[in-house]
Amino acid sequence: MTDFINALTPENLGYLLQGLGITVAVSVLSIIISFLLGSIVGIVMFEKIPYFSSLVGTLNNIVRNLPLLLIIFFTYFALPQIGIRLPVFWSTVVAMSFFEAAMLSEIIRGGLDSVDKGQFEGARSTGLSNRQTLVHIVLPQAYKKMIPPLISQLISLVKDTSLASGIVLADLTFRGQVVYAQNSHYIVPVLVFMTFCYFVVNYLLSLLAKHLDRRLA
Amino acid sequence: MSMIEFKDVEKYYGDFHALKDINLKIDAGETVVLIGPSGSGKSTLIRTVNGLEEIQEGQLLVDGFDLHDPKTDMNKIRKNVGMVFQHFNLYNNKTVLENIMLAPRLVLKRDEEENKKLAMALLERVGLADKANNMPSALSGGQKQRVAIARSLAMKPKCLLFDEPTSALDPEMIGDVLKVMREIAEDSDMTMLVVTHEMGFAKAVADRVIFMADGQILEDSSTEQFFKEPSNDRAKKFLSQVANH
Numbered sequence: 001m002t003d004f005i006n007a008l009t010p011e012n013l014g015y016l017l018q019g020l021g022i023t024v025a026v027s028v029l030s031i032i033i034s035f036l037l038g039s040i041v042g043i044v045m046f047e048k049i050p051y052f053s054s055l056v057g058t059l060n061n062i063v064r065n066l067p068l069l070l071i072i073f074f075t076y077f078a079l080p081q082i083g084i085r086l087p088v089f090w091s092t093v094v095a096m097s098f099f100e101a102a103m104l105s106e107i108i109r110g111g112l113d114s115v116d117k118g119q120f121e122g123a124r125s126t127g128l129s130n131r132q133t134l135v136h137i138v139l140p141q142a143y144k145k146m147i148p149p150l151i152s153q154l155i156s157l158v159k160d161t162s163l164a165s166g167i168v169l170a171d172l173t174f175r176g177q178v179v180y181a182q183n184s185h186y187i188v189p190v191l192v193f194m195t196f197c198y199f200v201v202n203y204l205l206s207l208l209a210k211h212l213d214r215r216l217a
Numbered sequence: 218m219s220m221i222e223f224k225d226v227e228k229y230y231g232d233f234h235a236l237k238d239i240n241l242k243i244d245a246g247e248t249v250v251l252i253g254p255s256g257s258g259k260s261t262l263i264r265t266v267n268g269l270e271e272i273q274e275g276q277l278l279v280d281g282f283d284l285h286d287p288k289t290d291m292n293k294i295r296k297n298v299g300m301v302f303q304h305f306n307l308y309n310n311k312t313v314l315e316n317i318m319l320a321p322r323l324v325l326k327r328d329e330e331e332n333k334k335l336a337m338a339l340l341e342r343v344g345l346a347d348k349a350n351n352m353p354s355a356l357s358g359g360q361k362q363r364v365a366i367a368r369s370l371a372m373k374p375k376c377l378l379f380d381e382p383t384s385a386l387d388p389e390m391i392g393d394v395l396k397v398m399r400e401i402a403e404d405s406d407m408t409m410l411v412v413t414h415e416m417g418f419a420k421a422v423a424d425r426v427i428f429m430a431d432g433q434i435l436e437d438s439s440t441e442q443f444f445k446e447p448s449n450d451r452a453k454k455f456l457s458q459v460a461n462h
Contacts, residue, residue, distance in 0.1 A: 122306030122365075125267055126320035126372055127296035136319060140310045216310075 007186035008193060012179050016190070019175035020197050022089070026171065027158045027201070029093045034100035034157070041101060042108025043134070063102035069163050071095045076167040092164040100157050107149045111142035144216040151209035155202045172197055219278070220245040220376050220408040221266055226275035228261060228432075235261045237432040239275070245375065248402045248409040250419040250440075253429035254455060259412045262429065263378050266410065267291075267298045280375060296324055299369030303381040305361040307353040307368070313340070314349040317368045325372065339367040343397050359390025366397055376408040377401070383415060391415070398422070416459055420444055428452040 044056050063071075075098075076091040086094060115138050123133040143150075165174035176194045180186040221243040228236035236258050243249050251259045264270040265277060268284055268291040277284040282294050308316050317336040321327040327335075340346045343363035345356075353361055362382055369377055379398065383391045395418050402409055402422045413419065419426055419440065426443040428436040428451070436449040447453050 116306075116309075118302060118304050118306035119308065121269055121300075121302065122308065123320075124291075125269065125295055125298075125300035125302075125306075126368065127292050127324040128320055129292055132323050136323070137308050137310065144310070 003185045004189040004192075007179065007183070007189035013193075016172060016175050016179065016193060016197075019170060019172040020201075022169065023158070023161050023171040023173075023197075024201060026089065026092050026096065026161045026164065026169070030096035030100060030157060030161070031154055033093070033097035034104055037097060037101035038104030039108055041105035042112065045105065045109045046112040060102050060105055063099060064106065066099075068095070068099050068160055069166060071099050072164055072167055088164070088167055088169050091167065092161065092169050096157060096161065096164075100153070103153055103156075104150065107146055107153060108142070110149075111146035112138060114145055115141045140216065144213070147209055147213050147216070151205060155205055158201055158205065159198060218245055219243060220247070220280060221410065222276075222278040224276040224278075226265070226272050226277055228258075228265060228270065228272050235432050236265070236272070239434060241427070241434060241437070243408060243410060245408050246406045247424050248422055249411070249425045249427060250423040251410065251412045251427045251429060252414065252416075252419065252455070253435075257429040258432040259429050260380050261432075263300075263380050263410055263412050266376075266378055267295050267300055269300075292324070296372060297375045298378065299372055299374040299376070300378045300380065301362070301365050301369055301382045303384050305353075305358070305365045305385075307361055307365055309353060311353075312349070313345065313351050313353065313356070313364050316353065316364060317371045320368070321371050336367070336371055339370055340364075342370075342400075343367050344393070357390060358386045359393050362386065362390075362394045363397055366394070366401070370401070374407065376410070379409065379411040379413065381412050381414070383413065414459070416444075416456075428455065430455075 041056060041060060045053050045060070047053060072092060072095040075086065075095040076088065079086065079091075119137050119141065120133055123137045124130075128136070161171055162173035165171055165177065168174065172194055176190045180190045219242045221241070223239040223241040226236055226239040227234070239262065251263065253259050261270055265272050265284070266279055272285055275285065279294055280297050282289050284291075284294065307313075308319065311319060314333070314336055317339060318332050321332050321335070322329070337346060337349065340349055343366060345360055345363055345367070348356060348360065348364070353364070356364065366382075382398070383394050386394065395415060398409075398411070399418070399422050401407060411418075411423070423440045426436075426438060426440050427434055428443070428447065428449060430451050436443065436447055436452045438447065443452070444456070447456060
């Protein structure tokens with residue numbers, strides 16, 4: 001118990017919570033970007049545009065089969081070699097968005113595929129354009145079906161931001177390591193605190209999922 | 218003037234020859250019933266009329282547009298050619314009222330107040346005004362199909378296609394749907410092409426009956442003549458089989 005009191009001083013707590021702020025910032029930005037990008041890629045794969053869709057599908061498959069850490073290393077260490085130099089925060093956001101877009105696009109394509117073909121035919125036969133059919137009829141139904149896998153994937157995303165501590169992003173995980181490096185007695189208290197933080201963020205995400213599920217019903 | 222005209226139309230699914238040398242003319246305002254055994258190509262034929270199925274050869278003119286011409290804007294045709302499906306295909310994410318109002322709002326840019334008034338009038342006409350704010354999942358099959366008919370009518374189409382509209386319904390629901398269809402045929406100058414197994418409906422409402430088998434049109438006669446004495450032997454046999462149970 002004294003370890004907890006010694007480890008989680010107001011100063012250390014503030015330091016860790018700032019790390020949590022960075023974790024949340026990276027997560028939120030990556031969620032927004034990857035969701036938009038993943039939706040576009042998912043729609044492209046779903047629409048089966050000759051050649052283009054299969055090309056995008058193949059690239060997508062390659063990205064999905066790479067370890068996320070490799071992509072993070074790539075954006076931070078390899079991109080500067082071709083003149084693209086990003087600060088560590090944005091390196092992480094770019095890497096996470098890129099990787100998660102590939103993961104989400106498969107969920108979105110699958111969701112679109114699961115909408116009954118009759119819904120398209122009904123819409124097209126009343127004169128709606130392909131885009132109107134997608135926006136008003138198919139996507140809303142697809143997103144509703146996608147909520148559970150989508151939220152699981154986004155929870156993974158939040159947890160995976162901890163990988164960026166590997167490129168010294170000062171996120172919650174990295175700062176935790178800094179704190180318990182001072183004193184090995186701090187390891188358990190800090191890990192418990194980190195557990196709590198990650199749990200709260202992800203639990204909020206699953207609450208959001210329940211809320212959306214009810215609203216889109 | 219003809220509303221629908223098939224000229225030497227051929228349709229293939231891969232190697233399967235689904236429509237063979239179809240020549241058919243349907244005038245504006247006519248009500249035509251298409252019958253035949255399952256797998257005969259009736260549904261395929263009716264689905265080519267609003268471009269849900271493509272044809273590979275020949276010419277198909279609908280409301281003056283050539284459907285086989287890649288430059289033809291399908292949405293322009295679909296605006297004027299409604300379709301009612303076997304499985305209703307109501308939008309699952311919209312209320313009954315929204316199902317009816319959506320296409321007129323997006324495609325015709327109809328004024329919102331007028332749109333609602335017309336949609337409610339149509340729901341009244343099919344006897345479902347009290348279901349306006351329900352989701353489709355809360356309706357029975359027969360109710361869904363009547364909403365689907367109202368949805369098609371809301372576009373004020375020149376032509377309505379019915380693809381086995383009563384085949385997925387419980388027997389006691391069929392009457393209500395057929396009644397609505399009969400009223401449309403009698404009260405309006407809409408062209409109607411109906412694929413159905415309801416011989417009573419065909420007898421009572423159709424101007425003409427077309428019999429198909431194996432992707433071909435085998436008989437095209439006036440309703441009266443068809444039910445009295447079809448000239449084609451397979452049509453004769455089909456009719457006696459349908460009548461005998």
